[in-house]
Amino acid sequence: MHxxxxxxxxxLNIDLSAVFMLLVSMIVxxxxxxxxxxxxxxxxxxxxxNFMEWVVEFVQGIVGSAMDLxxxxxxxxxxxxxxxxxxxxNLLGLPFAIMTETHHxxxxxxxxxxxxxxxxxxxxxxxxxxxxxxxxxWKSPTADINITFGLAIIVFVLMNYLGLKHxxxxxxxxxxxxxxxxxxxxxxxxxxxxxALAIRLFANIFAGEVLISTIIKAGVFGVPFLAAWQGFxxxxxxxxxxxxxxxxxxxxxxxxxxEEY
Amino acid sequence: MSLVWENMVFSIIAFLILYLxxxxxxxxxxxxxxxxxxxxxxxxxxxxxxxxxxxxTFVEEQKQALATARKEAYxxxxxxxxxxxxxxxxxxxxxxxxxxxxxxxxxxxxxxxxNKAVAALRNEVSSMSVAIASKILEKQVDExxxxxxxxxxxxxxxxxx
Numbered sequence: 001m002h003x004x005x006x007x008x009x010x011x012l013n014i015d016l017s018a019v020f021m022l023l024v025s026m027i028v029x030x031x032x033x034x035x036x037x038x039x040x041x042x043x044x045x046x047x048x049x050n051f052m053e054w055v056v057e058f059v060q061g062i063v064g065s066a067m068d069l070x071x072x073x074x075x076x077x078x079x080x081x082x083x084x085x086x087x088x089x090n091l092l093g094l095p096f097a098i099m100t101e102t103h104h105x106x107x108x109x110x111x112x113x114x115x116x117x118x119x120x121x122x123x124x125x126x127x128x129x130x131x132x133x134x135x136x137x138w139k140s141p142t143a144d145i146n147i148t149f150g151l152a153i154i155v156f157v158l159m160n161y162l163g164l165k166h167x168x169x170x171x172x173x174x175x176x177x178x179x180x181x182x183x184x185x186x187x188x189x190x191x192x193x194x195x196a197l198a199i200r201l202f203a204n205i206f207a208g209e210v211l212i213s214t215i216i217k218a219g220v221f222g223v224p225f226l227a228a229w230q231g232f233x234x235x236x237x238x239x240x241x242x243x244x245x246x247x248x249x250x251x252x253x254x255x256x257x258x259e260e261y
Numbered sequence: 262m263s264l265v266w267e268n269m270v271f272s273i274i275a276f277l278i279l280y281l282x283x284x285x286x287x288x289x290x291x292x293x294x295x296x297x298x299x300x301x302x303x304x305x306x307x308x309x310x311x312x313x314x315x316x317x318t319f320v321e322e323q324k325q326a327l328a329t330a331r332k333e334a335y336x337x338x339x340x341x342x343x344x345x346x347x348x349x350x351x352x353x354x355x356x357x358x359x360x361x362x363x364x365x366x367x368x369x370x371x372x373x374x375x376n377k378a379v380a381a382l383r384n385e386v387s388s389m390s391v392a393i394a395s396k397i398l399e400k401q402v403d404e405x406x407x408x409x410x411x412x413x414x415x416x417x418x419x420x421x422x
């Protein structure tokens with residue numbers, strides 16, 4: 001089992017690899033988008049601009065399938081950021097992973113890494129295991145359940161906020177439908193949405209990375225499987241980004257739009 | 262795997278920063294350009310529709326102009342044909358009249374010449390017969406008797422004929 005390099009700073013547990021990978025994802029997405037809009041042209045778009053416009057139209061399609069595109073216009077930027085950020089994050093862990101192995105406490109920037117503390121090493125030794133800890137530095141940020149939960153919390157807050165803002169009466173009413181005693185069920189349903197979002201994304205990407213590290217242990221014989229699985233993982237990454245985005249749009253549509261029957 | 266709430270906060274912050282940056286520096290301009298292109302395409306389509314209706318109107322006008330020109334040409338030809346027919350008739354009738362007139366004139370001339378010739382002959386004959394008679398009879402005959410005589414002879418000649 002790989003551990004995260006966590007340092008304590010001002011009473012906060014800071015996961016360096018998570019922060020680092022989040023930064024990498026942000027930079028990759030931002031640079032990609034900036035390159036795409038570098039020489040914007042109405043009549044003669046560059047290849048990258050064409051690609052970006054295709055992505056925009058794709059997201060417009062997603063938003064349009066969940067709600068009326070006129071009402072969904074403000075969410076296109078959100079959907080674009082979601083799909084690009086999650087897709088890039090999913091792919092980051094595919095080509096390689098960086099990990100360090102340590103048998104003694106390590107410190108970085110003058111701070112001790114909590115997960116490799118003497119206490120943790122002693123605990124492993126006490127359990128009769130080899131007292132060493134592997135620190136995972138480069139991975140998909142979405143292979144960390146905390147990150148995916150963060151994204152899901154954004155969606156959760158956003159959908160409930162938008163529901164309260166644009167559709168208050170029907171949004172509140174839906175909690176006691178069809179009968180008042182369905183209230184707990186409806187609350188659970190509402191809470192289950194972000195949890196399902198977070199766990200689905202995390203589990204898919206994490207499982208992919210676990211399988212990659214497992215195949216790597218097979219050595220030379222694993223190369224064809226590794227190639228096949230990495231190809232499939234690209235597909236999974238795209239699919240999960242798409243699912244996350246479309247579910248976000250569907251949830252927003254559910255809470256904000258009251259359709260007259 | 263353990264839940265670290267700080268990571269959730271980081272990911273939320275990271276996503277929000279990325280969202281704001283992208284919206285300001287990437288998607289805003291991109292949406293503007295796409296909107297401009299949409300407007301451009303719309304405008305071009307409108308223009309195409311306009312020019313098509315214009316072209317149709319022009320074609321219609323041309324057709325009408327062509328039809329008018331054709332009709333005018335037909336009229337002109339018809340008029341020319343009528344004029345020429347009338348002129349031909351005029352010329353023909355003029356020629357006919359002329360020929361009739363010429364014929365009549367010729368006939369009249371012939372008649373008058375004939376009369377003249379007849380009168381001249383008659384004079385000649387009378388004077389010659391006087392000469393002959395005077396020679397033969399060698400006798401003095403006065404003018405009145407002679408004329409009577411000649412008239413008588415001529416009458417006899419005319420009756421015999």
